[in-house]
Amino acid sequence: MIKSQKKWQVSRPNINVVEMLEKELSIPRVCAKVLASRGFEHVEDAKSFLHVTADQLHNPFLFPGMEALVARVHQAVDAEERIMVYGDYDADGITSTTIMVKTLESLGADVIYKIPNRFIDGYGPSERLFQEAFDEGVKLIITVDNGISGLKPIEFAKDLGMDVIVTDHHEPGENLPLADIIIHPNLRDSTYPFPHLAGVGVAFKVAHALLEEIPKEFYYLVAIGTIADLVSLTGENRYLVQQGLKQMQQTDSVAIEALANISGVELSSIDEETVGFMFGPRINAVGRLGEAAPGVDLFLTENPNHALALANMLNEKNKERQAIVKQITDEAMEQLELFSPSEGPSVIVVGKVGWNPGVLGIVASKLVEKYYRPAIVLGFDEEKNIAKGSARSIEGFHMYKELAKNQDIVPHFGGHPMAAGMTLPLENVDELRARLNDQAKTSLTEDQLIPIVSIDVPLEMDEISTESIESLKKLAPFGMDFAKPVYCIENVEVSSIRKIGSAQNHLKMELKQDAVLLDAIGFGKGQLADEIAPTTKLSFIGDLQINEWNGRKKAQLMIQDVKTDEWQLFDIRGIRQVNRWKSLIPVEDTVYIAFNEETIKYFSSTIDSKLYLVNELLEQPIQAQFAVLLDLPEDEQTLVKLMQYHSFKRIYAHFYTNESSYFEGLPTREQFKWYFSLLTKRKTFALKQHVHELSKHTGWSQNTFNFMSKVFFELNFVRIDNGMLVLNENLAKKDLSEAPSYKNREKQMELEQKLLYAPYIELKQWFEERRAVQTVPEEEQIWI
Incomplete structure (x- = not known):
């Protein structure tokens, strides 16, 4: 058995819908399965999704207040009033600011x-x-990607005599700011048909209204801000991101060229993952550690050298950010090390003096990933007596709404269901932790605290090819509300497996299903090589990629998780050095079982875990998942009883024996006859004195003569007198099989053949047949 790291939630699309989409759209089955699992049941709907057009773009004047915004901006331009664009320090805010500044500059504004x-x-x-x-002569403020929760500062600006236009997309609170105009896609009275725009998307719609045409030159900026801000990649956002990615692949933007350069990315290969994992973190880094203006300057400049210098600065800031994140994450985990995920708080709230507020959202994400709990990470400022930080959540715990229930102790907060930022008095931190954990008792069930991975597409391996993987690009971009598919391959064998990497901590496998083979890579999963027994049927989930090497393309699975419910047999027979196999066996939940007391003595110096004599385990159940069978049983039935009493999930077969009866063999009847004839002629024989000479003469081993002598003694054919073998008189006719030694040798040889020397497949089958029959009463069985 191999337990999965997460709870698998497999979606099994309707096969009739899959076949219909595959045929009507002329797409590979993999694509058809993804579409069917995402709810596309009609060809026309699927076509519209695959071939998204500019029809997805809505009229910007559907926003309440847009006409008033256009009039006020033109009034400011005509009157030569100074306008300030007030942005935010993340990638969404930086790109929003860039679009608004460029738009206003094109209108001739003083901005x-x-x-x-x-x-x-x-x-x-x-x-x-x-x-x-105000001191710089600003008459009109336009916020981008913020402002909806800035009630007091906006009132302050109004009192100074400035007009304020808020453009934002964040969750609105119960009370709205007293701005002159608010442009927001998701207000309660909004008539705008798409509520999921990022801040940059809202800025783009304002630019569209002001310029009286679609500002296509800004598509790439919209794509960056939208992807980085993790908003829904459906509807209007899907079209904007698609167009933006295409624009970046053929860009003349010095900013994109510079970002691609320092990220080591070919322009033609830019996709949503490039933006999300390479461009986004670098753009965000400056705002996390200090002033975010260099990010805006990068997108405003038209000088290639200046752009490259700024991009390099962003890159260095990102490296600095990574080091800070690691340090704070380690310290946060130290605070939580006393709790396991099942015993710890339902909502994590940690904090410390000196933690950089700019990276706390990343740290919170890492805590959620490790513990699968909503997490709030705070930096403490003792001089100002405040705690400032970020939150990340899990499904079922709406972080913004849960924080909103605590406005009396968290006066400043904002965000989304899955993420938020906040500032509160230091003395309220413990109270917030207590309240949120009480709230979690009613909003989160035990099942919701188990991490779940949603799997779109169970695949057969013959459906996977480089062509079908290439075709998945038709479904891109992937992101929020249309996540990159997670694929599942069920009940396949591993035809080869090896550890790779300098630390041997990665895994390379070849999977087999019928006659089809598929490469698989597991980064950080090297330990699985010791947990997969031959012939075990395994299920994998992961991502499909194309590996290109020396001009040859091959499909491969990037493994995310693996499991099997099968019991497993591991063959460590014949490995005399204990240290060679002991390290392969889990320390926890393992018992070492011996069938002979001498074996306990033999292994006691090398195995520090508790050794059990088999009789102990036949008298009472034991909590253990894995068993190491150290030696051979005296009889087959003892081992059968053990297997039927304990349902071990893994069995490690060592079956140590000091002397092998199987290879020693039984002397033939001709050998017995020849030796008995010799004794009959001699009447007496000094075996100990002459056995070496006799062995050399016949070519038989000395053990063979010792064994035959013992059999003759047990049959009363000879006696031992002063160390001499003496032939008895008046011998009764007896068969060799009547001698206990002969019987035991026969039985031991048969047992060794079945257990010690049988091929792995036959040994596995032996266990399978005997594990299938349960003789212990059900109430006494221990199922691990």
Whole structure:
């Protein structure tokens, strides 16, 4: 048995729908299965999804307040009023700011921009920066990707005499800011048909309205902000991201060329993963560690050298950010090390003085990944007496709404169901932890605290090819609400397996299903090589990729998880050195079983785990999943009883024996006859004195003569007198098989043949047949 790391939730699409989509759309079955599992049951719906067009773009004037925004901006331009674009310090805010600044500049506006400093101003509107803007002659503030929760700062700006337009997409609170105009896709009274725009998407719609045409030149900026902000990649967002990715692949943007350069990416290969895992973290890094303005400058500049210098700066900041994240994550886990995931709090709330607030969201994500609990990570500022940080959640725990229940102790917060940011007095941290854990008791069930992986597509291996994997690009981009598929291959064998990597911590396998073979790679899963027994049927989940080497393309599975419910037999027979096989066996849940007391003595110096004599385990059940059979039983039935009393999930067969009866063999009847004839002629024979000479003369081993002598003694054919074998008189006719030694040798040879020297397949079959019959009463059985 191999337990999966997560609970698998497999979606099995309707095969009739799959076949219909496969035929009507002329797509590989893999693609058809993904579409069917995502709810596409009609050809026309699937076609529309596969061939998304500009029809997905909605009229920007469907936003309540858009006409008023256009009028106010043109009024400002005509009156030469200074306009400030007020952005945010993440990738969504940086790209939003860029679009708004470029749009206003194209209209001839007098425009500046400001982005709050995470450490000085915190998230959202800042009275300090609004005062600065006023002092610099700003008459109109336009927020992008923030503002919906900035009630007091916006009131402050209004009191100074400035007009404020809020463009945002974050979750609105019960009360809205007293801005002159609010452009938001998801307000309660909104008539805009697509509520899932990122902040950059809202800025793009404002640009569309102001420029009176679709600003296609901004597609790449929309794609970056939308992907990085993890909003829904459906509907309008899907079209915008598709167009933006195409634009980046053929870009003349010096910013994208510079980002691709420092990320080691070919422009033609840019996709949503490039943006999400390479560009996004670098753009975010500057705002996490200090001023985010260099991110905006990168997208505003048209100088290639300046762009490359800024991109290199972003890259260095990202490396610095990675080191800080590791340190804080380690310290956060130290605070939680007393708790296991099942015993610890339902909601994690950790904090410490000196933790950088700019990376706490990343740390929270890592804690959620490890413990699968909602997590809040806070940096403590004792001088200001505040805790500031970020939250990440799991399905079933709406972080924004749960925080909203605690506004009396968390005065400043904002975010989404799965993520939030907050600032609260230090003395309220313990109270917040207690309250959230109480709230979790009603909103989270035990099942919801078990990590689940949703699997779109169970595949047969003959459905996987380089062509079918290539065709999956038609379904891209993948992201929120249309996640990259997780594939499942069930009940396949492993035809070859080996550890790879300098630390031998990775895994390379070849999977087999009927006559079809598939390469598989498991990064960080090298230990599985010691947990997979031959012929075991395994199920895998993971991602499908194409491996290209020396011009040859092959499909391969990138393993995420693996499991089997089968019991497993591991063959460690014949490996005399204990240290060679002991390291392969789990320390926990393993018992070492001996059938002979001498074996306990033999292994006691090399095995520090508790050794059991078999009789102990036949008298009472034991909590163990794995068993090492150290030696051979005296009879087959003893082992059968053990197997029927304990349902071990893994059996390691060592079957040590000091002397092998099987290879020694039984002397033939001709050998017995020849030796008996010799004794008859001699009447007496000094075996000990002459056995070497006799062995040399016949070519038989000395053990053979010793064994035959013992058989003759047990049959009363000879007696021992002063060390001499003496032939008895008046011998009764007896068969050799009547001698106990002869019987035991026959029985031991048969047992060795079945257990010690049988091929692996035959040994596995022997266990299979005997494990199938349960003789212990059900109430006494221990099922591990």
